[in-house]
Amino acid sequence: MAENKPAAVENAYASSHVNPYGRVDEEVAMVAEKDGRRKKRMKCFMYVAAFVVFQAGIILIFALTVMKVKTPKFRVQSASFGTFDVTTLNTNPSFDINMIAELGVKNTNFGRYKYQNSTIEFYYENIKVGEASIPNARAKARSTRKFNVTVNLSSAEVPREVLERQFAASTVISLSSQSILRGKVEIMKIMKKNKSTNMNCTMEINTSSRQLGNLSCR
Template identity: 30%
Template sequence: MAPSTIMPKSDTDESSTYKSMELRKKKRMKRLEDINVINKKNGSIRHTAQVRIKNNNFGRYKFDSNMTTLTSGGVLVEEFVIPNGRARLKSTKTFYVIVDVTNPSNSDTEGFHPGLLQLTAKVELTGKVKFTMVLKKKKSAEINCTISINLSTNFVQDLICQ
């Protein structure tokens, strides 16, 4: 007999593969894109962003409305609502949000200082996936993004979502 060239997989390989598949699945369910920044004359900054909820399931995902918080350095800057809705099977639901952010330090009445503004956006979407009109399964997706905005150029330098 010839020696076997196929090596059996260990249990650790299978568990790490399962974890990586779950991580990829979670990454595909949420997205925050197309952020525009406008400095306003009253010292605030207006953000327009596109929030996408991607559904890779073979059933529709019906989610509840949730409050999204924007913080800067641990200080609450603004809150906005992602309304309830549905994402069809294998499709993406897109929302456009407009948020006016006032100066988080409140020490400067002239507006934000030129430099870098770090914002953190957090929300947890909860809902149900409905398979073939019979089976319903609870699913949740957590959006946790860090946004670095260059205030002198009004551009987003970094956008990191987990």
């Protein structure tokens, strides 16, 4: 019994001096675990935020490009001639010309442009000398629709003194053309927007070479 006493005392001493670092290690582990979970949550939040920003950027680019509707351009592109009767003499100046004009509707949108019937008018010294009909049609997305119209250009309504002054200075016939196309741009069959385009072109017919020149549109 006497021999067991020191052992008992030793055990009691050991139990009263438990390793004080065990609890600290547990707390450190818990803090590390919480910190790890916090970092994972932050990483997930960053991923979600980056995805939202990316999606917003895609939507913005889509809105500024695909969904943005621009006004189509309507222009005279070239012309050829059939009947070509021109008199430049001062005694009886006149012209009677059959012109086949090539027109173009340039549609830069990502949807087709459907336009209605219209007319194109040609002027000489602000006097209308010809007119042609434009049938309704469609210009495909990101393309130019080209078509021909035939118009008879006649100086019947032009005062003689105007023609005399013109042909005394030059052998070219200066013309301007005007027209308005009214229609709708349809994008992805979900959005339709009314768009009208105005033609305003100037050109010259060289009566010697029977060619169209100095064609300018704005």
